Amino acid sequence: MLWNRIKTRFAGLRGSGGVGATFAGLAAALGVGGGCSTPAHQRTAFTIALVALAAKMAKADGVAVSVEAAAFERWFEVPADQRDAVRSVFDLAKKDVAGYEAYAEQIARMLENEPEIRRDVFECLFHVASADGVLHEAEERFLVRVAHILNLSDADYLDIRHMFVVDPDDPYTVLGVPRDISDADLKVRYRRLAMDNHSDRLAAHGVPREFQVVADRKLAAINTAYDAIVAARAARRSIAGNTA
Numbered sequence: 001m002l003w004n005r006i007k008t009r010f011a012g013l014r015g016s017g018g019v020g021a022t023f024a025g026l027a028a029a030l031g032v033g034g035g036c037s038t039p040a041h042q043r044t045a046f047t048i049a050l051v052a053l054a055a056k057m058a059k060a061d062g063v064a065v066s067v068e069a070a071a072f073e074r075w076f077e078v079p080a081d082q083r084d085a086v087r088s089v090f091d092l093a094k095k096d097v098a099g100y101e102a103y104a105e106q107i108a109r110m111l112e113n114e115p116e117i118r119r120d121v122f123e124c125l126f127h128v129a130s131a132d133g134v135l136h137e138a139e140e141r142f143l144v145r146v147a148h149i150l151n152l153s154d155a156d157y158l159d160i161r162h163m164f165v166v167d168p169d170d171p172y173t174v175l176g177v178p179r180d181i182s183d184a185d186l187k188v189r190y191r192r193l194a195m196d197n198h199s200d201r202l203a204a205h206g207v208p209r210e211f212q213v214v215a216d217r218k219l220a221a222i223n224t225a226y227d228a229i230v231a232a233r234a235a236r237r238s239i240a241g242n243t244a
Contacts, residue, residue, distance in 0.1 A: 045106065045110070046107065046110055048089070049103040049104075049106045049107050049110075050103075050107065050121060050124070051072070051086065051089050051090055051093060052089075052093040052099075052100070052103045053100060053103045053104055053107065053121075053125065053146070054072045054090070054124060054125060054128050055069075055072075055089075055090045055091075055092075055093035055094035056093060056094065056096070056097045056098075056099070056100040056103070056142075057100070057125045057128050057129055057139065057142055057143070057146075058072075058090075058094055058128055058129075059094045059095070059096060059097050060097055060129075060136065060138045060139045060141075060142040067131045067132055068128050068129075068131045068132060069086075069087055069090050069091075069094075070131070071127055071128050071131035072086075072090065072124070072127075072128050073086055073087075097142065100142070100146070101145065101146075101149060104145075104146045104149040104150060105149055107121055107150065108149050108150050108151060111150075115151075118150045118151070118152065119152065119156065119160070121150065122143075122146065122147060122150055122152060122156075122157075122160055123160055123163065125143060125146060126143065126160055126161065126163065126164045126165075127164065129142075129143060129164070130164040130165060135164075135165050143157075143161075144157065153235070153236075153239055154235075155232050155235045155236050155239070158232065159232075159236075162179060171224075171225035171226070171228040171229045172225075172229065174221055174222065174224075174225035175189055175190065175193065175222065175225050175226065175229075176189070176193075177189050183233070186226075186229065190222065190226040193222050194219060194222055194223070197218050197219045197222060198219060199216050199219070
């Protein structure tokens with residue numbers, strides 16, 4: 001099995017000293033980057049690149065905690081008897097973030113014609129980044145860069161981000177609707193909120209002007225949120241149409 005092979009190679013490197021001190025040494029020992037295109041080599045190269053990227057993602061905020069490694073193992077469905085090998089490789093790669101772009105580029109090349117799998121890889125990274133309950137500013141910069149390398153659109157990035165991070169100014173949160181709401185139901189919800197918060201309607205019911213000012217601000221937020229959702233959906237449809 002793949003991880004058994006990696007575990008064996010890692011044990012040999014660790015025992016020899018020197019070479020085993022770097023993640024690059026392990027990758028080289030496994031033949032990654034050597035130009036071989038056999039299926040076994042490609043699986044190994046992809047796995048090493050993904051583990052490296054996830055580990056360096058965990059280190060982006062300066063501290064790689066065990067919960068992040070555990071999050072990767074759950075996402076990647078690593079068998080229990082092979083987790084020590086995964087953790088060993090993860091620990092090697094997480095020593096710093098240097099070289100993460102090269103691993104992202106390697107994955108992008110390997111998955112050039114697999115947009116859905118590229119998205120899955122990015123979801124894995126967000127899963128790791130949010131495992132400790134906080135998305136650090138440095139982690140977000142890391143993720144933005146990797147999204148660009150993986151050729152994910154801004155809309156893709158935001159969609160995936162919203163799966164793991166709840167923002168108080170998220171347009172769906174502002175409107176109080178689920179992300180999978182239909183366009184028709186979204187429009188109904190928007191019109192109801194806009195009507196309920198329109199200052200003219202409040203004035204007709206004798207609401208003091210001070211409260212009408214608050215309603216004006218809320219209505220502006222409602223309009224902005226609705227426009228943002230409509231624009232994002234239109235952009236996704238355009239992208240889907242161009243790639244069909």
